[in-house]
Amino acid sequence: MADSIPKPRIAFFVSTLTAGGVQRVTLSLAGGFADAGHPVDIVVTQGGGDYEKHVPANVNLHVLEPSGILQSRWLAWRTARIPSAVLLKPVLLPFRSSRVLRHIGSLAGYLIRHRPAVLVSGMSYPNLVALWARNRAGVPVRVVVVEHNTLSQTIKRVRSRWRWRYLPAVLRNAYRQADSVVAVSNGVADDVAATTGLPRAAIRTIYNPVVSSALTERGAIRPDDDWFNPGMPPVIVGIGRLTSAKRFDVLIRAFAALRAETRAHLLILGDGRERSRLEALVRELGVEDSIRMPGFVDNPYRYLSHADLFVLSSDYEGLPTVVIEALACGCPVVSTDCPSGPREILDAGAFGELVPCGDDEQLAQAMARTLAAPPDRERQRTRAQTFSVDASLARYREVCFDE
Structure with a gap:
């Protein structure tokens, strides 16, 4: 009844x-x-x-x-x-x-x-x-x-x-x-x-x-992108609106420093008013062959599930959903220790390195360390269930x- x-x-x-x-x-x-x-x-x-x-x-x-x-x-x-x-x-x-x-x-x-x-x-x-x-x-x-x-x-x-x-x-x-x-x-x-x-x-x-069975199912789809083929350099992913608060300029500079030492690719998914400025920075740093910015994509989870690293470079957040999504996809994470959210999500760095905001040098070093010694992907997924x-x-x- x-x-x-x-x-x-x-x-x-x-x-x-x-x-x-x-x-x-x-x-x-x-x-x-x-x-x-x-x-x-x-x-x-x-x-x-x-x-x-x-x-x-x-x-x-x-x-x-x-x-x-x-x-x-x-x-x-x-x-x-x-x-x-x-x-x-x-x-x-x-x-x-x-x-x-x-x-x-x-x-x-x-x-x-x-x-x-x-x-x-x-x-x-x-x-x-x-x-x-x-x-x-x-x-x-x-x-x-x-x-x-x-x-x-x-x-x-x-x-x-x-x-x-x-x-x-x-x-x-x-x-x-x-x-x-x-x-x-x-x-x-x-x-x-x-x-x-x-x-x-x-x-x-x-x-x-954030975490659901649908996310897992969509993440299982392999990207139709030659960067994700076997034998290719590691792929680093950044996701978000191209706005000043997200500080993709810091990520690009950190990647350029990393790229000077090792082969790697950077994929930035999202769009926004900062696109032209960021594209100019990519050209200035001479890394056009290693960075792609395809804009908004309908299924970012398939990229996170098959990437070697996700990086959040923001100056501030609330609870950055994309960090949780990266964990749910088993992806290693490096994030700025911005207010607020990343420290809570990553349990004070237990599930991904935290670096100071705006410091591209320390970000590059954390990216290199994580690529060299990635965390257990299943442990990342288990942490994501909190959300x-x-x-x-x-x-x-x-x-x-x-x-």
């Missing part, structure tokens, strides 16, 4: 389905809840994107329409419930505020029409929109906000955009209205508490859902439905 009772609807709000760690996490959670029998919606502010075709068949996709700039400012003012207009400066004053803020009204309309029991959102600005849309809608929906990155580092890197200086106070006020505040690592949770002033005890850590989809879903059920 209990099986006939419909399970509550859960909605996931993310700005777009353009390639990124937040998007992969959203798809994994949405698919997991749908497979468990919940009606599931993914709500986005913009259609298209690399991952739209990966939305599970049993998950509904809703694309919101934006309001005009003036109307969105008015809605933010009416729904934020912030006692001081000063705190709303980053929302009300800039002519070009974050695009996602223009969807408060349409997200409220979605909540009124579809009445999900829970709305899970990810990243700072979508989290604000989720909370303010609930205030606008006036319907009973549990809102769970998730922080994926170290907020202090994000603010530091965009310090020229003055409105970000006001963001911690806005988030502190808004997150007090959330039913649950989640961080993807203990490092992110510590940083959110320190940056916003929220009590650390009010922030729960839930690791991202399984099933473990993450169990924790999200607790915060979503008080189970």
